[in-house]
Amino acid sequence: MSKARVIVLSVVHQGLTKAEAARRYGVSWQGVHTLVTRYQHGGLDAVDPRSRRPEHNPRAAPxxxxxxxxxxxxxxxxxxxxxxxxxxxxxxxxxxxxxxxxxxxxxxxxxxxxxxxxxxxxxxxxLHRFAADQPNECWQSDFTHWPLADGTDTEILNWLDDHSRLLLSITAHHRVTGHDVINTFADTINTHGPPASTLTDNGSVYTSRFTGGRNGFEYLLATLGITQKNGHPNHPQTQGKIERFFHQTLKKWLTHQPRAANLAALQAQLDTFAQIYNEHRRHRALNDITPAAAYAATPKAFPRQQTPRPHFRIRLDHVDTGGKISLRRAGRMHHLGVGFRHRSAPVLILIDAAEVTVTHRTTGEILSKHTINPDRAYWRNNQREPGRWPGSQQ
Missing domain, CATH: 1.10.10 (Arc Repressor Mutant, subunit A)
Known part of the structure; x- marks a missing residue:
């Protein structure tokens, strides 16, 4: 029984005065009087302690x-x-x-x-949060597995801007290869311009530094003056942004979608996700704005010793059997004489406002350079002395 009930019963049934009850139980006379009054109006239940919580909170959410x-x-x-x-x-x-x-x-x-x-x-x-100061200062890349409806395994390759978290590229593949990395990177550069650096793990599609030599992606970065950074082995925290993106954002969203029946259906889902992620999903680390807004709010970084180049773009191609490459510019087709001995070679074509540079995609060797001349259909290789067409001896 509560102390309040004992006090009331000692007054009501034992005949103690309110002053006597107050002295016996160490409370004030006014307190005893209040308890007795409550009892007279509501019985014993009314003397129990009451909540001090206000009946109405004017600051409560509507x-x-x-x-x-x-x-x-x-x-x-x-x-x-x-x-x-x-x-x-x-x-x-x-x-x-x-x-x-x-x-x-x-x-x-x-x-x-x-x-x-x-x-x-x-x-x-x-937590110590590290982020690039400018868009295009650093691009992170990685890929992850995702099953189709029939259980077939696929791989999703992403490029993510470190500063803004903008999802620059997201593509579905049966299996990600070195050519996929180069192709998606080139397409992304054509859309957003070249980054100052890249950050990836040590997968063979990104680097051959543990197996000797360079792979095609490394040659491409060297050609463009882009710094390549790789995380420490067995330390995925270095690529923390893209790791969180894969495991807490992308896969969570895909889990709530119907399982794609084929690669094209999965790519359609990824395109929808990219729009939601970039244009509508506000990011707490970006002061509550979207990645697209954060990417557009700050001047872009460029590779070392480079300045912004108008009409900069990259194309992947093969030299034809005659030693030439066809290139459409400003609605007109031009032909670039690379050299007969380079026929069928896989090449990277770097195009800016004044010059076209053709590089071997596997070895990184510069095969030819061509001055852009809109009035001529054929652009010769500036690395070779002009002269008669030597045929198959070239």
């Missing part, structure tokens, strides 16, 4: 906001997207609604049974 928080959490989770308090607050602001504090949002989600208690995590303040 019911409309509480309902929308629960709806957003459900919608985003079902779509396989982030749905934490920070993300929900961002969505509320985007809808023109007042966003409560993240602690309030967390309490609302907990009350709705939408948050499962987890062990205490490492405090965010203890």
């Amino acid at each position: 019911e409309q906001i509480r309902t929308r928080i629960v709806e957003l959490r459900t919608e985003l989770t079902a779509a396989g997207l982030d749905a934490g308090p920070l993300t929900l607050a961002s969505h509320l602001r985007a809808e023109g609604l007042h966003a409560p504090s993240t602690s309030t949002i967390r309490r609302i989600l907990t009350a709705a049974g939408l948050i499962i208690a987890e062990p205490k995590k490492r405090p965010r303040s203890s």
Whole structure:
């Protein structure tokens, strides 16, 4: 029995005065009087301690906001997207609604049974976040596995800008090869310009430094003056951004989609994801803006000893059986004389405003350089002395 009930019963049934009860139980006379009055109006249950919580909290989140928080959490989770308090607050602001504090949002989600208690995590303040200062200062790349509906394994190759987290390229392959890395990298450069550096693991599609020599990707980077950085073996934290992207963002979203029947269907899903990720998903590490907005907000970095070059683009091709390459520029077809002895060679073609450079894709050797002349259909190799066509002896 509670002390309050004992005090009341000593007055009501034992005949103690209120002053005597106050002295015996070490309370004030006013306190005894209050308890007896409650008893007279509501019985023993009325004398138990009452909550001091106010009946109304003017700072509590309105019911409309509480309902929308629960709806957003459900919608985003079902779509396989982030749905934490920070993300929900961002969505509320985007809808023109007042966003409560993240602690309030967390309490609302907990009350709705939408948050499962987890062990205490490492405090965010203890983490050291490293990010490039400019877009195109560093591109990260990696690939991961994903099964089709029939269980066939595929590999998804990504290029991610370190500064803005912009998903520069995402492509599906039966198996990622060195040619896929070069092709997607070249396509990405044609869209976004060349980066100052790349950061990857030590997979053979990225580097041959542990097996001797250079692979095609390394020759391409050297040709363009791009710094190549590789993480330490067995230390994926170096590529932390793209590791988190794969395992916590991309795969979470794909898990909530219908399993793709073939590679083309998977690529269509990846294209949809890229638009959502770049254009609509606000990132807490980017001051609550999208990767696309962060990428566009800052001047771009360029490879060392390079300045922005107008009309810069890259193309992959093979020298034809006559030792030439065909190149369309400004709506007109031109022919580049590379050399008969290089026929059928896989090449990288680097094109800027004034010159075209043709490099062997496997060895990195510069095969030819050509001055751009819009008025001529044939551009000769400037690395060779002009003269008669020597035929098969070239």
